[in-house]
Amino acid sequence: xxxxxxxxxxxxxxxxxxxxxxxxxxxxxxxxxxxxxxxxxxxxxxxxxxxxxxxxxxxxxxxxxxxxxxxxxxxxxxxxxxxxxxxxxxxxxxxxxxxxxxxxxxxxxxxxxxxxxxxxxxxxxxxxxxxxxxxxxxxxxxxxxxxxxxxxxxxxxxxxxxxxxxxxxxxxxxxxxxxxxxxxxxxxxxxxxxxxxxxxxxxxxxxxxxxxxxxxxxxxxxxxxxxxxxxxxxxxxxxxxxxxxxxxxxxxxxxxxxxxxxxxxxxxxxxxxxxxxxxxxxxxxxxxxxxxxxxxxxxxxxxxxx
Amino acid sequence: xxxxxxxxxxxxxxxxxxxxxxxxxxxxxxxxxxxxxxxxxxxxxxxxxxxxxxxxxxxxxxxxxxxxxxxxxxxxxxxxxxxxxxxxxxxxxxxxxxxxxxxxxxxxxxxxxxxxxxxxxxxxxxxxxxxxxxxxxxxxxxxxxxxxxxxxxxxxxxxxxxxxxxxxxxxxxxxxxxxxxxxxxxxxxxxxxxxxxxxxxxxxxxxxxxxxxxxxxxxxxxxxxxxxxxxxxxxxxxxxxxxxxxxxxxxxxxxxxxxxxxxxxxxxxxxxxxxxxxxxxxxxxxxxxxxxxxxxxxxxxxxxxxxxxxxxxxxxxxxxxxxxxxxxxxxxxxxxxxxxxxxxxxxxxxxxxxxxxxxxxxxxxxxxxxxxxxxxxxxxxxxxxxxxxxxxxxxxxxxxxxxxxxxxxxxxxxxxxxxxxxxxxxxxxxxxxxxxxxxxxxxxxxxxxxxxxxxxxxxxxxxxxxxxxxxxxxxxxxxxxxxxxxxxxxxxxxxxxxxxxxxxxxxxxxxxxxxxxxxxxxxxxxxxxxxxxxxxxxx
Numbered sequence: 001x002x003x004x005x006x007x008x009x010x011x012x013x014x015x016x017x018x019x020x021x022x023x024x025x026x027x028x029x030x031x032x033x034x035x036x037x038x039x040x041x042x043x044x045x046x047x048x049x050x051x052x053x054x055x056x057x058x059x060x061x062x063x064x065x066x067x068x069x070x071x072x073x074x075x076x077x078x079x080x081x082x083x084x085x086x087x088x089x090x091x092x093x094x095x096x097x098x099x100x101x102x103x104x105x106x107x108x109x110x111x112x113x114x115x116x117x118x119x120x121x122x123x124x125x126x127x128x129x130x131x132x133x134x135x136x137x138x139x140x141x142x143x144x145x146x147x148x149x150x151x152x153x154x155x156x157x158x159x160x161x162x163x164x165x166x167x168x169x170x171x172x173x174x175x176x177x178x179x180x181x182x183x184x185x186x187x188x189x190x191x192x193x194x195x196x197x198x199x200x201x202x203x204x205x206x207x208x209x210x211x212x213x214x215x216x217x218x219x220x221x222x223x224x225x226x227x228x229x230x231x232x233x234x235x236x237x238x239x240x241x242x243x244x245x246x247x248x249x250x251x252x253x254x255x256x257x258x259x260x261x262x263x264x265x266x267x268x269x270x271x272x273x274x275x276x277x278x279x280x281x282x283x284x285x286x287x288x289x290x291x292x293x294x295x296x297x298x299x300x301x302x303x304x305x306x
Numbered sequence: 307x308x309x310x311x312x313x314x315x316x317x318x319x320x321x322x323x324x325x326x327x328x329x330x331x332x333x334x335x336x337x338x339x340x341x342x343x344x345x346x347x348x349x350x351x352x353x354x355x356x357x358x359x360x361x362x363x364x365x366x367x368x369x370x371x372x373x374x375x376x377x378x379x380x381x382x383x384x385x386x387x388x389x390x391x392x393x394x395x396x397x398x399x400x401x402x403x404x405x406x407x408x409x410x411x412x413x414x415x416x417x418x419x420x421x422x423x424x425x426x427x428x429x430x431x432x433x434x435x436x437x438x439x440x441x442x443x444x445x446x447x448x449x450x451x452x453x454x455x456x457x458x459x460x461x462x463x464x465x466x467x468x469x470x471x472x473x474x475x476x477x478x479x480x481x482x483x484x485x486x487x488x489x490x491x492x493x494x495x496x497x498x499x500x501x502x503x504x505x506x507x508x509x510x511x512x513x514x515x516x517x518x519x520x521x522x523x524x525x526x527x528x529x530x531x532x533x534x535x536x537x538x539x540x541x542x543x544x545x546x547x548x549x550x551x552x553x554x555x556x557x558x559x560x561x562x563x564x565x566x567x568x569x570x571x572x573x574x575x576x577x578x579x580x581x582x583x584x585x586x587x588x589x590x591x592x593x594x595x596x597x598x599x600x601x602x603x604x605x606x607x608x609x610x611x612x613x614x615x616x617x618x619x620x621x622x623x624x625x626x627x628x629x630x631x632x633x634x635x636x637x638x639x640x641x642x643x644x645x646x647x648x649x650x651x652x653x654x655x656x657x658x659x660x661x662x663x664x665x666x667x668x669x670x671x672x673x674x675x676x677x678x679x680x681x682x683x684x685x686x687x688x689x690x691x692x693x694x695x696x697x698x699x700x701x702x703x704x705x706x707x708x709x710x711x712x713x714x715x716x717x718x719x720x721x722x723x724x725x726x727x728x729x730x731x732x733x734x735x736x737x738x739x740x741x742x743x744x745x746x747x748x749x750x751x752x753x754x755x756x757x758x759x760x761x762x763x764x765x766x767x768x769x770x771x772x773x774x775x776x777x778x779x780x781x782x783x784x785x786x787x788x789x790x791x792x793x794x795x796x797x798x799x800x801x802x803x804x805x806x807x808x809x810x811x812x813x814x815x816x817x818x819x820x821x822x823x824x825x826x827x828x829x830x831x832x833x834x835x836x837x838x839x840x841x842x843x844x845x
Contacts, residue, residue: 036727083351254556269727
């Protein structure tokens with residue numbers, strides 16, 4: 001197990017370097033970021049040259065990347081154009097997005113798995129058909145439509161919630177979290193349903209039933225545990241996707257999180273912000289994937305890592 | 307084992323519940339007499355000479371008062387801290403300050419507060435993006451050379467002659483110089499600015515009707531009324547809380563839901579419903595913003611006598627009235643000159659100066675373009691940035707209008723560029739092959755500001771590299787003219803040169819629009835489309 005983890009951690013290094021390099025190249029292909037800083041008027045050449053020097057933009061790209069990676073190991077993510085440290089921006093953005101992601105994941109687990117179990121056990125019944133239809137609708141409607149609709153109905157028409165998020169606390173994030181989770185939630189439901197339906201007919205379930213175990217124990221300990229593997233894979237991969245893909249939801253509900261910062265960083269072509277945030281997101285992805293792989297062994301003891 | 311698993315779950319649920327209640331609730335931002343207003347994250351650090359966009363400018367407008375202030379209704383520059391600004395020759399100015407002004411930390415505003423601030427702003431080593439505002443002052447080329455190191459620390463044209471007087475010597479005649487002094491870049495700065503710069507930027511201290519109570523970068527700034535403000539325009543509310551919004555639409559939604567008092571930019575998509583939604587609490591007033599189509603004169607194809615006729619023809623092929631009505635729902639007005647109505651007739655605005663060339667006349671358009679040798683390159687590509695504003699919508703509409711007029715649906719296409727930065731990159735790099743979007747928001751309400759930076763040879767925003775000796779001569783003469791009315795007349799003559807050559811196609815004047823809650827009254831936008839915060843009454 002220990003060796004497995006070590007090997008996986010080592011594998012992360014090239015992935016990490018490769019992905020940051022790619023982002024670095026992509027942002028730089030967009031051209032000189034200083035041009036956009038002075039509004040509709042061109043920056044005077046002396047100031048522009050000096051700003052470039054200060055941000056290290058006058059050096060060749062490989063050198064910029066090398067300096068950037070070097071600084072990274074000392075915890076220096078550079079400075080955004082408004083004079084704020086990127087680490088400061090991260091400090092304010094990540095907690096909110098993490099809370100939003102936690103809410104979304106909780107919804108996925110609670111609602112998604114429950115519905116999946118329910119429909120998986122009652123395949124072909126009206127409940128099953130109803131939920132299947134529902135998930136189909138959720139998957140086919142884009143997130144921004146769901147978000148704007150809920151905002152309009154709950155926020156303005158019925159005034160149940162505030163249409164925008166101000167402090168980013170958990171209770172404010174319930175509706176945005178639900179919106180963010182909606183599509184994944186539908187997938188989790190469908191994945192769980194299929195998996196449960198498949199395993200229901202397997203030998204170990206029949207054995208468990210034959211032993212006379214109580215029904216809920218058969219379902220939770222035997223059936224669900226074995227059926228969760230694909231679901232866990234999906235949710236694990238989804239953590240990173242939710243954090244990075246929250247741009248739409250964060251914009252609609254005025255959440256000052258990672259999505260918002262990334263969006264603004266791209267608009268202002270702020271290399272330091274974009275690369276910094278993406279770097280952290282890459283790490284989140286990698287760690288989440290590692291955790292998923294480790295969880296397999298917990299769920300299914302037959303899976304062992306040498 | 308089973309019991310423990312259950313306990314863990316329970317603990318998680320309880321923890322989540324506790325967090326929710328602990329973090330939730332909180333006090334509102336509004337409160338008695340305090341209004342909340344939508345805001346965008348300023349792009350640059352909040353220093354007067356470093357702020358060149360509306361969001362940061364909004365704050366400076368509340369926190370600072372300069373020598374002059376532009377009347378929120380007429381746009382006319384009036385003395386604020388200046389008691390007198392005298393000049394014998396439009397080149398040497400003696401500025402005398404009023405007494406009794408202090409910064410909100412108690413420090414007196416003196417001549418030095420201005421001179422030091424201007425020297426700071428002009429100096430190359432401070433990277434101030436508005437440094438060019440000091441370019442008229444003598445010694446600027448030493449403090450801020452175009453290339454190479456600076457050879458002086460201070461502007462030789464600035465001299466403190468007394469506690470409340472200083473003199474300014476310009477490097478050329480510029481009669482309307484005093485009228486430019488209302489711009490935020492010329493604001494005075496307290497000693498605290500230099501003593502602890504980092505702390506000051508985190509919480510700026512100024513001499514305006516408001517002082518900053520707290521500032522959380524990227525999310526909110528709370529300003530409260532400064533009770534000891536000595537000026538004639540104190541705040542009529544207890545304070546303003548600026549809240550950063552990720553999207554205008556959300557801010558607008560929040561006004562509808564009663565969570566926000568003021569949104570100062572109603573998104574185009576909401577304009578359809580704004581009258582019923584807000585029931586009269588919607589304002590739509592002219593601002594000093596003009597949209598034009600500029601041309602790449604560095605491309606020889608566009609710099610021929612024939613191309614001049616083509617440009618005039620293109621201008622006639624654009625149905626401005628229809629586009630402003632259908633896309634912008636009346637928040638833009640078809641342009642008939644190259645300035646803005648906010649200047650007023652006395653300031654140089656001249657309705658109809660463009661004449662027939664700005665009228666929609668497809669037949670004449672077709673004729674002119676044919677006579678001029680057709681569209682250079684065979685096809686018109688209008689370049690714009692697709693990231694902000696609703697540029698795509700109107701560029702497509704303009705192209706549609708041109709295509710209809712020419713009866714050729716391939717004649718004009720939009721050429722979107724992903725980000726504003728990249729768009730600016732290509733315009734300043736002179737890489738345009740056809741017309742491109744050129745929005746202009748005035749720095750100060752002067753006709754000079756609508757012409758010189760855009761059309762003077764080598765000027766800072768002359769991205770198309772248009773050059774005309776007659777125009778340059780007229781501008782030089784206007785700047786040297788001491789009589790204001792005569793100067794305006796000369797600028798208008800220069801504008802006539804722009805018209806005769808159709809140097810840029812004027813499209814429309816832009817309005818500022820705002821919506822507000824029933825708690826507020828006396829809401830107005832100034833000619834810069836910024837709310838006049840100090841006059842707003844709450845409750």
